[in-house]
Amino acid sequence: MTTLDSSKEIQKNNSEANETHEDFRMFGLITFLIADGMTFAGFFAAYLTYKAVNPLPDGAIYELELPIPTLNTILLLISSATFHKAGKALLKDKNSESQKWLFFTAFLGIIFLICQLFEYFHLPFGLTDNLFASTFYALTGFHGLHVTLGTLMILIIAWQSRIKGGRLTSQNMFPLEAVELYWHFVDGIWVILFIILYLL
Amino acid sequence: MTISIDPQKTNNESLQPKGWLRYFSFSLDHKVIGIQYLVCGFLFYLIGGTLASAIRIELASPMSDFMPRDVYNQVLTLHGTIMIFLWIVPVVNGAFGNYLIPFYVGARDMAFPRLNAVAFWLIPPSGLMLVASYFVDGAAQAGWTAYPPLSITTPQSGQIIWILSVLLLGGSSIFGGINFIATIIKLRRPGLKLMKLPMYCWAMLGTSLLVVLSTPVLAGTLILLSFDIIANTGFFNPVLGGNVVVYQHLFWFYSHPAVYIMVLPAFGLVSEILPVHARKPLFGYTTMVFSIMGIVVLGLVVWAHHMFTSGTPPWMRLFFTIATAFIAVPTGIKFFNWVATLWGGKISINSAMLFSCGFIINFVFGGITGVALAQVPFDIHVHDTYFVVAHFHYIVYGGTVFIIFSSIYHWFPKVTGKMLKEKLGILHFIITFIGFNLCFAPQHWLGLNGMPRRVAEYDPQFQFVNQISSLGALLMAMSTIPFLINVYLSVRNGKDAGDNPWNALTPEWLTSSPPPVENWEGEAPLVEEPYGYGKEITEGK
Secondary structure: OOOOOOOOOOOOOOOOOOEEEEOOHHHHHHHHHHHHHHHHHHHHHHHHHHHHHOOOOHHHOOOOOOHHHHHHHHHHHHHHHHHHHHHHHHHOOOHHHHHHHHHHHHHHHHHHHHHHHHHHHHOOOOOOOOHHHHHHHHHHHHHHHHHHHHHHHHHHHHHHHHOOOOOOOOOOOHHHHHHHHHHHHHHHHHHHHHHHHHHO | OEEEEOHHHHOOOOOOOOHHHHHHOOOOOHHHHHHHHHHHHHHHHHHHHHHHHHHHHHHOOOOOOOOOHHHHHHHHHHHHHHHHHHHHHHHHHHHHHHHHHHHHOOOOOOOOHHHHHHHHHOHHHHHHHHHHHHHHHOOOOOOOOOOOOHHHHOOHHHHHHHHHHHHHHHHHHHHHHHHHHHHHHHOOOOOOOHHHOOHHHHHHHHHHHHHHHHHHHHHHHHHHHHHHHHOOOOOOOHHHOOOHHHHHHHHHHHHHHHHHHHHHHHHHHHHHHHHHHHOOOOOOHHHHHHHHHHHHHHHOOOHHHHOOOOOOOHHHHHHHHHHHHHHHHHHHHHHHHHHHHHOOOOOOOOHHHHHHHHHHHHHHHHHHHHHHHOOHHHHHHHOOEHHHHHHHHHHHHHHHHHHHHHHHHHHHHHHHOEOOOHHHHHHHHHHHHHHHHHHHHHHHHHHHOOOEOOOOOOOHHHHHHHHHHHHHHHHHHHHHHHHHHHHHHHHHHOOEOOOOOOOOOOHHHHOOOOOOOOOOOOOOOOOOOOOOOHHHHHOOO
């Protein structure tokens, strides 16, 4: 995170029709992410309950391969750092450098998705094979949807930062900060998902 | 960076349609959006009420002779879903919240006006989609709870439309919740402390916390359920190894708090109305605030008391019984505070006051049966009988809908600048109160004697009591007529209300009726004590 609240000043401008107030958009986004986190919490709770209460018959137990998800975890953690770099660069008005870091972050996100698809195609089970398979695809698929949306948003703000004096400048950091917070959230969810689904 | 609110840009009156047409436009004004919520909700209330009348006509005789059984199940499901997701939740939160909260925090609009409009405009299409599903291939039949495996095995296109519609309405409610939290916490005018806020703000803050924390869980659950229906996965299908109890846990993790999402705003509204018409300050402001927060915390951890017959282990039953019984404490605090507010006040008998008092009476009755239902042996005896139906309607109709009408009578002068006619209002109250109690009080007896709910046919021994209940339902349906006549006549040629007909002290009454687009001409007034009614009584006014 570069700066969470860009300004704490309440500008007093009491012309009758025009009033300004502090920027609450980040606050709204955090509230939304709490709600989004609760969706994942529901899925995790369902998965853990199934694991505890509905044990699979012996023949239906799958060992998940660890290399690809471990690689994916590392990719996402690196992408969090590169996104942070992009914010730092934009704060110093280095637009093209910021843009490079953003494209690199989006690239890591795309690699993550390709790895996930690769994993899907090489798994020995399909969506409807059994309860574990269904929950596996529901959890990773829902997270993959979040990564897809995040990657698209990164590409959009990277495009915006291309335009000098455009919508993304060191004075208007909000789009970048918002996407960055979302991206960190998606990374954090992945770490929890990785621990619960692959390691437990 | 700061955000600029420029009402002249967003709500330029010369660009917006005038008169009633502006309620059909994509307005960003919180007052217009509030009225849109209310009117849209009321239209769905009429649809849901018609369906309820159909249910009671069917139940007036023991055989299913008024409609086929599967149609009965569809009507039942639509009635529950419409009343909860399209009438009560949008109206007590969206309508009154949008209209009042910006006034109470001293703002010119909500924190996110565009998000606000999006949240409203999700409702009419998804509601119409839900109603239209009846004409496509039969609506959903599994009740408003959509328990699997029933919801998986009944005709599926209606169920899928039901899921889509509830997902959209849940999204609308989450967007609204985010907006309310941001408005109440962040948009208060400088100098307005949290403990000086009117009670309704606290109620909406608690409600919005519940919305944000629990609605997404329902969304996730319904997504899994739709996978079960569309893709033949087995999350909740026992045949494929799934677990129906997991669905119940996840569903009630939302739907128990949903009761508080419906009732907490009503608590807030009644706390605004009683002091005005009793000319006394609200008794025990601080305890009222803490009891709301207590209800929020406890409300999130008691969901499994809906599942005592679902094979829950004894420790779980014990925990959820105790936690549920504890909710009676903050609720009781609120009840006694309302009574203490009335005690020794200069009570004016008008429609708003009558509906509020009706609320208190009904709500205590519903609350007591609720504590009874939290006890495992009793719950096992009356589970899935009409006792539960009666308890639920005492809370949700006798509680919330009475307060919706009370609030309409209280704030109608502010919204339209005209007074509602008191005689018609009192007639409306009398018919509603008698009809309501005639309809739902006998259902306690039916439940205790074992009549199951959600059935079109029943044992002939219950016929007489069911007919009394159906008579009450007919009265409730008729009670809408004087109300509609009242609104029509008052808007046409009602008495002019003036700015503050009730001599109330909360901030919305300090502006003109109806309020201007930016709420206030010039600086927003700062109300030090929204409940400072004591002076008048000591001065003997």
